[in-house]
Amino acid sequence: MTFQAPLxxxxxxxxxxxVVLYVVLQLRRRAYAARFTNVALLGSIVPKRPGWxxxxxxxxxxxxxxALIISLAVPSTEVRVPRERATxxxxxxxxxxxxxxxxxxxxxxxxxxxxxxxxxxxPERINLGLVSFAGTATTLVTPTTDRGQVRSAIxxxxxxxxxxxxxxxxxxxTAIENFQASLDSSEEDLPPARIVLxxxxxxxxxxxDTQAVNAAVDARIPVSTIAFGxxxxxxxxxxxxxxxxxxxxxxxxIADKTGGSYSEAASAAELEQVYExxxxxxxxxxxxxxxxxxxxxxGVLFALLGVVLSLLWTNRLL
Numbered sequence: 666m667t668f669q670a671p672l673x674x675x676x677x678x679x680x681x682x683x684v685v686l687y688v689v690l691q692l693r694r695r696a697y698a699a700r701f702t703n704v705a706l707l708g709s710i711v712p713k714r715p716g717w718x719x720x721x722x723x724x725x726x727x728x729x730x731x732a733l734i735i736s737l738a739v740p741s742t743e744v745r746v747p748r749e750r751a752t753x754x755x756x757x758x759x760x761x762x763x764x765x766x767x768x769x770x771x772x773x774x775x776x777x778x779x780x781x782x783x784x785x786x787x788p789e790r791i792n793l794g795l796v797s798f799a800g801t802a803t804t805l806v807t808p809t810t811d812r813g814q815v816r817s818a819i820x821x822x823x824x825x826x827x828x829x830x831x832x833x834x835x836x837x838x839t840a841i842e843n844f845q846a847s848l849d850s851s852e853e854d855l856p857p858a859r860i861v862l863x864x865x866x867x868x869x870x871x872x873x874d875t876q877a878v879n880a881a882v883d884a885r886i887p888v889s890t891i892a893f894g895x896x897x898x899x900x901x902x903x904x905x906x907x908x909x910x911x912x913x914x915x916x917x918x919i920a921d922k923t924g925g926s927y928s929e930a931a932s933a934a935e936l937e938q939v940y941e942x943x944x945x946x947x948x949x950x951x952x953x954x955x956x957x958x959x960x961x962x963x964g965v966l967f968a969l970l971g972v973v974l975s976l977l978w979t980n981r982l983l
Contacts, residue, residue: 666740666741666742666956667740667741667742667743667953668738668739668740668741669738669739669740669741669953669955670737670738670739671738672738673734673735673737673738673739674734674735674738676734676737677731677734677735679734680727680730680731680734683727683730684727687723687727691720721974722971722972722974722975723971724971725967725968725970725971725974726967726968726971726972728963728964728967729963729964729965729966729967729968729971730964730968731964732960732961732963732964732967733960733961733964733965735957735960736957736958736959736960736961736964737957738957739955739957740955740956740957740959740960741953741954741955741956741957742953742954742956743953743954744953744954750790750791750792750856750857751791751792751856751857751858751859751947751948752791752792752794752808752841752844752845752856752857752858752859753787753791753792753793753794753808753858753859753860753861753947754793754794754795754796754808754837754840754841754858754859754860754861755780755783755793755794755795755796755815755860755861755862755863756795756796756797756798756802756833756834756836756837756860756861756862756863757776757780757795757796757797757798757819757822757863758776758798758799758828758830758833758863758864758865758866758893759773759797759798759799759822759823759824759825760798760799760800760824760825760826760827760828760864760865760866761799761824761825761826761900761902762828762865762866762894762898762900762909763776763824763865764824764900765865765894765898765899765900765909766898767894767895767897767898767899768893768894768895768898768931768932768933768936769933772865772893772894772898773822773824775932775933775936776863776893776936777819777820777822778933778937779933779936779937779939779940780819780863780940781816781819781820782937782940782941783861783940783941783943783944784812784815784816784819785812786940786941786944786945786948787944787947787948788948789810789812790810791810791947791948792808792809792810792844792856793806793808793809793810793812793815794806794807794808794809794815794837794840794841794844795815795818795819796833796836796837796840797822798828798829798830798832798833798836799824799825799826799827799828799829800825800826800827800828800829800870800871801829801832801871802829802832802833802835802836802837802871803836804836804837804839804840805818806818807840807843807844808840808841808844827869827870828864828866828867828868828869828870829868829869829870829871829872830862830864830868830871830874830877830915830916830919831868831871831872831873831874831876831877832870832871832872832877833862833864833877834860834862834874834877834878834880834881834888834919835872835876835877835880837860837862837888838860838880838881838884838886841858841860841884841886842884845858858886859886859887859888859889859925859947860881860886860887860888860889860925861888861889861890861891861943861947862888862889862890862891862916862919863890863891863893863936864890864891864892864893864912864916865892865893865894865898865909865911866894866909866910866911866912867912867915868912868915874915874918874919877919878918878919878922878923881919881923882922882923886923887920887923887924887925887926888919888920888923888925889920889925889926889927889928889943889947890916890917890919890920890925890926890927890928891916891928891929891930891936891939891940891943892911892912892913892916892917892927892928892929892930893911893930893936894909894910894911894930894931895910895911895931896910896911897910898910898911911929913929926943926946928942928943
């Protein structure tokens with residue numbers, strides 16, 4: 666919880682001082698009563714008090730004052746709200762290594778399922794595009810709010826040879842730039858954009874990842890990467906088992922240098938969780954929400970209780 670006008674909290678010192686004064690007065694009253702040796706006489710001249718109950722009434726009023734003072738400091742909490750605008754391009758690896766079955770039923774099928782769940786996680790008003798890459802990179806869906814179009818494209822992905830991670834970043838940047846150019850906005854008002862790139866292998870063709878990183882940095886577009894697969898994946902090529910490990914170092918470097926996030930997924934469940942987390946990060950933001958009304962209501966309630974109990978127990982306000 667944060668306070669938008671924290672100086673008002675200094676008023677709590679006055680409440681503390683009032684409580685201290687009350688305690689001092691109660692102790693002085695006890696000391697004064699103790700000086701009477703004739704207890705029977707004291708009982709006849711001092712009216713019977715409600716004992717501990719009068720302290721409850723005072724405590725409630727003190728709580729009421731504290732709550733009302735806190736409300737003046739405008740307390741607020743962070744709440745998650747969907748982004749009104751954003752542009753996301755999901756770039757997915759469809760190289761032949763995605764046939765590896767170290768992740769059931771295969772890397773490719775697990776990726777398709779998780780990617781469609783990512784589509785569902787994003788708020789409706791976020792524009793989502795899809796790029797696939799193997800030996801080349803292709804924009805399958807330009808950024809759009811039509812989720813059905815993206816899901817259909819994911820279902821129709823086909824595997825191909827080679828892996829062009831650098832080209833995937835360049836193609837995604839172009840898709841974002843073309844979409845932003847179509848918007849009726851100044852450069853300062855353009856919605857935030859991000860690339861989410863999933864790959865399981867090494868860059869084998871096309872422009873290298875260093876060039877792609879520099880282009881993303883220049884465009885101020887973060888690239889969040891997901892290293893998908895295990896170190897023990899193999900691919901059967903003409904009867905020969907070929908190892909297809911994940912290139913974690915390259916993907917982590919791309920994310921770090923562009924300001925994106927890096928994640929690893931070594932199972933279908935982990936990939937789904939990574940996509941869900943990314944969807945929350947990209948699709949939602951946190952904003953302060955004024956909750957001072959909680960304290961106003963609490964203060965009024967405590968004050969009413971204190972006054973009512975005091976009237977019932979002592980026949981006076983306090």
